[in-house]
Amino acid sequence: MSAEGDALDEVTPELVRFVETALADGRTEEIRNLLKELSAVGQASVIEQVSESERDALIALIKRDLDPEVLTELDEDVRDDVLDQLDSKDIAAAARELETDDAASLLEDLSAEERLEVLAELPAEDRADIEKALAYPEDSAGRLMQRSLVKVPQTWSVGQVIDYCREAGDLPDDVYDLFVIDRSGRLRGSVPLGRMLRTKRPVPILDIVDPDIPSVPVTADQAEVAHLFRDQNLVSCPVVDGKGRLVGVIMVDDVVDVIDEEAEEDLLKMGGVGIDDMHANTVRTVRRRGLWLALNLLTAVIASAVIGQFEGAIEKIVALAVLMPIVASMGGNAGTQTVTVAVRALAMGELTPANALRFIGKEFAVGGLNGIIFALVMGGAVLLWYQDWRLGAVIGAAMVCNLVAAALAGTLIPIGLQKFGVDPAVSSTVFLTTVTDVIGFLAFLGLATLFLI
Amino acid sequence: MSAEGDALDEVTPELVRFVETALADGRTEEIRNLLKELSAVGQASVIEQVSESERDALIALIKRDLDPEVLTELDEDVRDDVLDQLDSKDIAAAARELETDDAASLLEDLSAEERLEVLAELPAEDRADIEKALAYPEDSAGRLMQRSLVKVPQTWSVGQVIDYCREAGDLPDDVYDLFVIDRSGRLRGSVPLGRMLRTKRPVPILDIVDPDIPSVPVTADQAEVAHLFRDQNLVSCPVVDGKGRLVGVIMVDDVVDVIDEEAEEDLLKMGGVGIDDMHANTVRTVRRRGLWLALNLLTAVIASAVIGQFEGAIEKIVALAVLMPIVASMGGNAGTQTVTVAVRALAMGELTPANALRFIGKEFAVGGLNGIIFALVMGGAVLLWYQDWRLGAVIGAAMVCNLVAAALAGTLIPIGLQKFGVDPAVSSTVFLTTVTDVIGFLAFLGLATLFLI
16 A cells, blocks of 8 residues: 555655756656656646646657556646647557547547547547547537446346356446446446445345436536536436437546536636636737736726716816725725625526525625725725815715625626626626726716815 | 436426425425425525525424435535524434534534533444544544445455355445455555456455555545545545554545535635625625725725825826726736636645746746737827827836736745745735735836826
């Protein structure tokens, strides 16, 4: 058994530095031996962490005996780099050793031309399986599932099933349930291996089958599949076609990847960055992030056009220019809180038409209460700072307006976007800050113009 | 077998509305029957979605025959409300039916006094198990693990193990691996059930054991455990004490909850809201979010004090007040992009001392390049807008300064916070916006004072 420390922290910074130095010195044999001792995840982590210039040399070095699992563990941007260096024979050899779902996602990244080349190198059976998987929509259950599973006829006894498993001898280590099917291949239920093991041989398999197991249609979205696994604490879940026939099984480890992916996507989208940003090169990153910044520039220009309408007021009372960013910034922060909760709740299915009105009502109340609190704080501070109670009253009133606007915008924008089929994680914050900037400047400078000038 | 639609979408908005109406009409029997047909997750979802006033009535109605699993599925804030309505006898009855890890986390939420009352109601063995679990630090492997597992001596044959499982008859359905131990209880390895099933009876169990399985120490942090499961695609993982003795096993479904929790925490923290915000009541939410807003107010006041230093410049050129928020806002957005990538990469262990310098270098380059691009865009726009090339040059130069500052602050702040043991997800953005606001206003107004006045 490996020491616990090893398993938890295989790839240390020292190890990465060692690989880099060894690469520079051309100590190729040492690197090969060192990588051989790492798990696929460990090897992938080393490839990701070395700098781009050294990465090419590293791949050239190890591509002869590359563990195909490493390819499935690599970050997508890095994997593209690696695949560029492999020819179609190498990629086909890797695809042959992988599960169908992993092989399909590997081939998906290739150009159409390259994909055909790789498929041509594969044995007919593997090719057919991968083509079938690629035919399902991306992110569907059909893509996620694997086709290798153990199905037994409903007429067998426990003893027959055990003998079949022993004789077939190809029961994979990661099978946890057997599936029972009827004569037309329709799923009748499943039997956990543990239950098989503790049941006497003559018992009919139908006596110990779980008929009430959840299954997913082959076209279900992977996010729905992840919800189901999460809600029902599943380890594996059968996949059925339109006629209820068993066509594959999804394992929990693939679902863990989906859950990670979805959580990462939400976080990165809310921050205005694309997926895999960390490993994209500088030019690609500049281009991806630049688009988002351009959109935000538009927002900022709109806000500044609002300020432009009040140049006269600012010329008379320059304190307005000093204080106006405070109102806008508080609205932006309060609105971000609301948007974050709404986006997460929408993604997790916790915010539904059944409780949307209550949710909006609560956010409205929270925005109003925090608005009043910070109106008093900021109004008081301005009174002390500028010795002008009217200026304090104006900033307080503007604060309440903007925090209430932030609450409404922070709930209505993501709910509305979702309703129109737009991903609320991507675009909510741009719309939100447009609202909080415009309302913030408008309320503060507008009220100042009305009451102070 | 249930229809697929049912499993994926058990609780519809209509169902929640129906429960609310039935509660108002006092049709108690209907509600009880309806809830009985839902899974534990479904029941929890209904309890979460009905409004707070109706929630109490609903719990009073169903507490007699409450499925204890419902308690483990409830959101923490809602669970507190439910536990308030149960007396210690009810809670003890629920705890007795739950796995040790779930029972421990249930009792943890109670006051010390209540906890003692509930423990007193439990049979001695259950009490001892739960007390042992509660002795481990929160969020440790010891808390996450369950104690019920199947361990067999290394001297047995496959046949002996199978007979033992049949006779003991208490092999749970969710056991996927058997563990082999030596005479002092130390873990020797594991055997997947599938492999047991396909092996002939006389084979010694030691011949088919996996000796190289990962295990975690009982004190390991749950985030590390989640990493391990993810990296090695595990379904279960044995937990060992300081002497290498097997004390429990962690199952993947508990880890899925941890992964969800950690991802949710990062997202919510970055957005400036606490955990479980969605189901907290208004007052609690106002208090929690108000703290964050107060911190942000401080940031905004600091930025506005910087502007205050340049009142003279703004009085002379009021266009400065109109344009200054653009520079600050672009810095804030670019910095948020960088912080988001850095926080996620730190959480996933992808940003390490081995590649930190390279990461900072890349962000610096991205910030510089986007700075130059948006300097040209904004400088050109100002030239057209105000017909003043010097003002355009000043805003361009300020833009470059602030986007480079945002890149450096966006990397150095989270890395620095992590180094000092502070969670970068919580506090990075406040520090970041302080930097981008101050540098943004300072660079723009300062350069304007130097070159335009």
